[in-house]
Amino acid sequence: MPPTTTSATHAVGVRTTTLWRTPESPRPIDAPILAADPRGWAAAQDREARLGLDGIADTQLLLGEPVELLEERDGWARVVVPWQPSGADPRGYPGWVPLAHLTTPPAASVEEAVVVESTAVLRRTPGGPPVLDDVSYATILPVASQADGAALVHLPGGGQAWLDEGFLVRKASRQLPVDASAVLEQARRFVGLDYLWSGMCAFGLDCSGLVHISFRALGRVVPRDAKDQADFAEPVPLDEVQAGDLFFFAKPGKEISHVGFATGAESVILHAPGTGNPVEEAPMSGRRKQTLTSAGRLTV
Incomplete structure (x- = not known):
């Protein structure tokens, strides 16, 4: 897909x-x-x-x-x-x-600024009063100009504001090349964050939301849900999985309902386990191993 x-x-x-x-x-x-x-x-x-x-x-x-x-x-x-x-x-x-x-959509630009810290602040001037705080990781806004390490961005609805920390500027694209180790590092920043069904921001994530925004922050749009991520990924044999690949899980007779990152260490997964548990990088439990069905690669 x-x-x-x-x-x-x-x-x-x-x-x-x-x-x-x-x-x-x-x-x-x-x-x-x-x-x-x-x-x-x-x-x-x-x-x-x-x-x-x-x-x-x-x-x-x-x-x-x-x-x-x-x-x-x-x-x-x-x-x-x-x-x-x-x-x-x-x-x-x-x-x-x-x-x-x-x-209304923000004005278009050939470059965009993406928030790569947990949250960022939009300001009226670089270092000046805030326009909006708690702007989440993976927020993407078109760049109007840059000066002294700050980016003036176009806002939805018109107007502009400054990002002066916690962002990077890149070519505006939804399909930039992605390095597997870079995706893992993005996902690791959320270890300890509480699981939240439907969550896809710095204040709560579900399993596929963690995958989606880790790729989005690096310029690659991938499907939102675990099943769709599995359908879109290049299949990888379980004995050939590399760090940054994805493990997919399903209960017997059911469709895929969980996803997590392979970390390169045997049986260690980086994922948002479920309600009541924070994002973790830890060995797969025996129960989790029993529902492991496939692996795939989205970094190609």
Whole structure:
């Protein structure tokens, strides 16, 4: 499944928003993310609430991320997300977001700045007052100009702001060459972060979200979900797996539902294990080994 080339009609205008199955999906405890507060949302979710996200939320979208708006209903927008390829829709991941979280796309540029620290701050001037904080890792914004180690970026909805730390500038592309060891290093920065179903930002990640944003930050768009990542990856025999390849897992008779990075050490995996457990780099448990079905490579 190649990455989609759907043209965007809108872009995310807030730090992070969650993609829901329906407009009725959010619960009272989800009020912070409806107010575009990903840090507060993650902090509010106890174990029971985190388990309850399965089936009502699917992924998250970051500031500036393009979307195609398909329908408006009572303050909600039905969208597809072209930077998150999905077997559910050839145009990109489908779902619903608050209409207020969308705006016009930022001005285009041949270069882009990507946040490569956990979070970054957008400022009015380099080192000056903040325009927006808690801008998540893997946020990508077009570059207007650079000066003294800072990047002036175009914002969705119009306007500009400065990034002066925690970013790198590269050619604007969704299919840049990716080194396996570099992807692993990106994923390792999240060791210890709590698992969050649908999470794809610096405040919570699920297993395939960890894979997706580790590649995205390096300029490679890959599918969002574990099954789609397995379908898209170049198959690798289990006895030929290298560091940076992916292990895929499925319960007997079920489709693939978990993914993690091979680290190069025998049976050691870097992954987001599941609700109640943080991202870890650790030996596979016996139970996990029993569900290991295949391996694949996305760094080709």
